Amino acid sequence: GQNIDQPTEMTATEGAIVQINCTYQTSGFNGLFWYQQHAGEAPTFLSYNVLDGLEEKGRFSSFLSRSKGYSYLLLKELQMKDSASYLCAVRDLPNAGNMLTFGGGTRLMVKP
Amino acid sequence: DAGVIQSPRHEVTEMGQEVTLRCKPISGHDYLFWYRQTMMRGLELLIYFNNNVPIDDSGMPEDRFSAKMPNASFSTLKIQPSEPRDSAVYFCASSPVVGGGNNEQFFGPGTRLTVL
Numbered sequence: 001g002q003n004i005d006q007p008t009e010m011t012a013t014e015g016a017i018v019q020i021n022c023t024y025q026t027s028g029f030n031g032l033f034w035y036q037q038h039a040g041e042a043p044t045f046l047s048y049n050v051l052d053g054l055e056e057k058g059r060f061s062s063f064l065s066r067s068k069g070y071s072y073l074l075l076k077e078l079q080m081k082d083s084a085s086y087l088c089a090v091r092d093l094p095n096a097g098n099m100l101t102f103g104g105g106t107r108l109m110v111k112p
Numbered sequence: 113d114a115g116v117i118q119s120p121r122h123e124v125t126e127m128g129q130e131v132t133l134r135c136k137p138i139s140g141h142d143y144l145f146w147y148r149q150t151m152m153r154g155l156e157l158l159i160y161f162n163n164n165v166p167i168d169d170s171g172m173p174e175d176r177f178s179a180k181m182p183n184a185s186f187s188t189l190k191i192q193p194s195e196p197r198d199s200a201v202y203f204c205a206s207s208p209v210v211g212g213g214n215n216e217q218f219f220g221p222g223t224r225l226t227v228l
Contacts, residue, residue: 033216042203042219043155087155097162098143098207098215104154 002026004103006088011109012078020073020106022088031091033100034062034073038084046086047073075108083110116220118204124226130192133223136185137206145217146179146189147203155203161187194227201225 003025012018024032031050035043049055049064049071061074073086085107089100117136125131137144145160159169164181172179176195181187191198201224205217 042221044219045216048216097160097167098209098217099145099157099160099168100217101157102155 002090002092002101004088004090004101006086006103006106008104009107009109011111012075014078014080014110014112016078017074017076018078018108020075020086020088020108022071022073022103024069024071024088024090024103026069026090026092026101028093029066029090030093032062032064032071033089033091034060034071035087035089035102036084037087037105043087078110080110080112083108116204116206116218118202118220118223120223121221122224122226124228125194126228127195128193129227130190131194131198131225131227133189133202133204133225135187135189135204135220137187137204138218139185140208141206141218142209143207143217144181144187145205145207146187147205147219148200149203149222150200158189191225194225196227199225199227 006022033048034046036046037043047062049062054063059076064071085105087105088103091100119134142163146158147155149155158171159179160167161181177191179189201222203222204220207215207217
């Protein structure tokens with residue numbers, strides 16, 4: 001089975017940096033995804049990690065440690081529009097197709 | 113591309129009625145997923161298809177739920193009879209074949225279902 005944990009809520013200040021952690025315990029591993037979901041909207045893809053290390057994409061970076069079952073999403077230079085839920089999702093082994101198991105999501109509130 | 117299309121966007125129905133949700137995946141995508149999202153349970157996978165064939169339906173809550181994919185461009189999720197606890201946002205997502213790499217899932221706008 002899959003178990004994915006992330007904090008329920010976080011608050012940060014505009015212009016600051018915030019790190020959203022995700023830990024997972026899965027029977028297999030074939031990649032970790034981060035999605036952003038604004039209230040009332042669909043999740044949209046942010047980042048993908050399959051090897052250990054940091055992937056940087058503009059203001060957003062994602063880190064993975066497979067041995068620790070740990071990932072984080074780093075958001076820099078926070079903007080008000082970054083207020084959203086951030087979902088961590090794990091893809092199982094290749095023979096499980098492209099099925100993802102999602103964590104409960106972290107609701108981030110950015111304050112002025 | 114228009115992205116994943118879902119209809120209706122909102123559905124309000126009474127307990128006991130049949131509900132049918134529809135999805136058109138992105139053209140060329142081999143995988144189609146149905147999810148349900150609630151505040152209490154988050155985003156849950158209900159069922160997914162590969163090349164129109166159901167692969168894993170272990171997330172379907174009970175026999176009241178059924179899903180079909182008659183062709184590569186259309187899928188339905190049916191609830192019969194509906195109950196108030198089925199109230200949620202139902203998302204459809206599609207993705208290309210997993211050949212290594214990203215192969216992210218693209219989500220539709222969702223159907224917000226309210227069962228009174």
